[in-house]
Amino acid sequence: YTVYVPRDSTAIALGANQVAAAIIEQAEQRGIAVNLIRNGSRGMFWLEPLVEVVTAQGRIGYGPIEPEDVVGLFDADFLNGGKHALAIGLVDQIPYLQKQERLTFARVGITDPVSLDDYLAHEGYQGLQRALAMSPENVVQEVLDSGLRGRGGAAFPTGIKWKTVAHTPATQKYIVCNADEGDSGTFSDRMVMEDDPFMLIEGMTIAALAVGATQGYIYVRSEYPHAIAALNEAIAIANARHYLGENLLDSGTSFHLEVRKGAGSYVCGEETALLESLEGKRGIVRAKPPLPAIEGLFGKPTVINNVISLASVPIILARGAAFYKNYGIGRSYGTLPMQLAGNIKHGGLVEKAFGVTLRELLFDFGGGTASGRAIRAVQVGGPLGPYLPDSLFDTKIDYESFAAVGGTVGHGGIVVFDDSVDMAAQARYAMEFCAVESCGKCTPCRIGSTRGVEVIDKIVADQDKAPHIALLRDLCDTMINGSLCAMGNMTPLPVLSALDHFPEDFA
Template identity: 65%
Template sequence: MTFYIPHDSSALALGAEQVEQAIRDQALLRGQDIHIIRNGTRGMTWLEPLVEIDGPNGRTAFGPVAPADVPGLFDAPDSHPRALGPVEDIAFFARQTRLTFARCGLIDPLSLEDYRAHGGLAGLRAALDMDPAQIVQTVTDSGLRGRGGAGFPTGIKWKTVADCAGPQKYIICNADEGDSGTFADRMLMEGDPFTLIEGMAIAGIAVGATRGYVYLRSEYPQAILVMNAAIEIARAGGILGDAVLGTGPAFDIEVRVGAGAYVCGEETSLLNSLEGKRGVVRAKPPLPAHEGFLGRPTVVNNVISLASVPVILEKGAAHYAGFGLGRSRGTIPIQIAGNARFAGLFESGFGMTLGALVDDIAGGTASGRPVKAVQVGGPLGAYFPRALFDTAFGYEEFDGAGGLIGHAGVVIFDDSADMLSQARFAMEFCAVESCGKCTPCRVGAVRGVETIDRIAAGDPAAPDLLADLCDTMREGSLCALGGFTPFPVMSAITHFPEDFTSSKEAAE
């Protein structure tokens, strides 16, 4: 029997190691030969640990599995109470369009043989048959935009670096996934690391870079282990090194571990940290594409942006651009978290409404209470009430509704949530995480917390003061931290005024 047991952080946190040991113990007790593959997660957190058994009719899923459930996996798997059938038939999974995450949870993350057998390296081989300018044009035509926050067109960034002269260029992968409710970067690195390596190698060929760095947060120890192991395997397999796949230019990658400062998710702060300096934002210009890491032309892309490149090169720009709406092309890995009945990663083409995602895909709240608010875009994203649930998942669409997609983390709140407390948390988060570079962020966030406390105490002048302060932060901050903090604060006040009124009345 072949067992697939996730080695993803979420599965480990929910007992996957204990389940593996129980399977090994049971096999030893029965004198039965087994083979265990530690795969990535399929992304359905409420079913973890999700165990799959490969049988004559394919893989059957069981979940969530506890050690006590293991004997039944050997005795009568077909009638096991945890049996789910093939993963591909589970409704949450079947409704997805998996392009970037097509192999995640399907393969052994550290098997190049598995990776190749499921289409890996096809994009890199295609890139080696193209001129660098053709690669850049293909990425541009696909409509791929940054999946880490601002949604900047990836092809434009690559062309800027490709057109820059310099003795050395760099590809920097921003894996400092710090937004609350986000885990797509971690899930990809732990479940399909060669996809990221392949995407970075393609980027290097396209712009003339020979060195790449993965800036990975220290809070992801499992991802660090998997990425370092995958890079060593890729070197030994000829994917990285003096000649990519034996015929291409030189390109190599190194993992650098950050200390967990939220502001280092901003690209210029990241570059400072990568250079061994204090993680503070840089003034622009110059742009990192012109003077980035060590003052050289540098591509800085998010994990998902780079990991989406191989499928674009493999299937073509038109195939990828065929998904989505408006200027938001391709697929987006939406991370469902918070008070959700079905939490996990859902990859889909842009265009699904927020209401369909929350009510249908996520199944509403885990508590069974009504959904009150949804925050999209991490701790700096706006709180959307049900009145805005018809907003389509697209960059411009969310911007037009007063929010942002950011890293596509969706955090669901039920009707017991106190939005004044949530607004205070957002402002306090900025005060704690500010790098201290600019006054609106460093000082404004502290004054903002004080002003929200005045609102809670019933000060009638405080709401207007807070609005003015938020305008100052938005206009004067050098990075997204201070500039976007007004989104959750003002959206909480605008859409949920009753929470602020009740606090005032309680104070009186």
């Protein structure tokens, strides 16, 4: 019998390790041979820990399972797909999964994350094999043609970054993966690293071939110990099997890859602050130019991309740019792994082509709030994204449609609030977050955020609010136009959206 119990952090936090141990113990007691595989998560968090058994019909799921349920599962003959109150049928047929368009997440939850053979059996390394048969210029062109834009939030065309690095002469070039996923309600980077690490390694290796880099770093936030462990395990296997290192796959090219752990600063998710931190310095934003593509890590040309951007590359190379570009809408090509979080009934990972509406995600996938109350506000794109009211829920999720309503798709994190939320408190929180996380380099962000907290407190406390509101708007204008990076530029977005869409909360 083959049984799957996820090793993803979410499942572990909900007791997956204890469930796995209980299954092994029961199997031993009953003299049943069980092959227990620790897979990734399917991204349906309300069902975690989700136990799956392989049957002739397919993989049948049971969840959410607690260690105390395991004896009952054996009694119900779950190893043969037996009936049980927590049985959910064939996992692949769950609508939440069936309605998705999983390209990047195609293997996630299905395979053993640290089995290279499992990866190879599921289309793994086909992108690299194809890239090795192409010229570096054609690999860059393929990524350009796919229309892939940076999934970390800036949405800058990935192929243009690669082209710039490829065309900049240097004795040393670097590939850096930004895995500092610090936005509230986001976890798609973490899931890739924990649940399909070879995909990220393959994407970085293709990038290295394309631009002529021989060294890569994955900068992972310290809060992700399971991701760091999975990556290190996968990197060691890839090195041992010559998918990394000197003369990889007898191609004559080399690529060395290492993991670096961040130290818990939100602003180190900004690419130049990340590079400073990677160089061993304090994580402070660098002024641009020079662009990292020309003078990046240690002053050398550097490709710096987010996890999902790099993880999207293997399938683009394996299936071709046209296949990928066929998904999406307008100038937003491909798919986006979106993350439903906050007060939501069915939180988890939903990968869809650009063009799905926010409302579809919130209700068709998310099932409304966990509290059962009405959804009042949604924050898309992390703590610097605006709060969107119900009247904007029909906005399509693509870069241009969101920009048109003053929003940002960001990294695809969607945080839901019900009608008990206090939007003045949320606006204050945005300024407070900025005050705590500001790198301190420029005045509008460093000082403005602290003054912002004070002014919001005055708006709430004083009878005569108008002068304080005018001052807050003026301050936001200074921060938007006078700050060096997105931290100061965008903190006003949640503040102004709260003022504009939910003025009654400041009354």
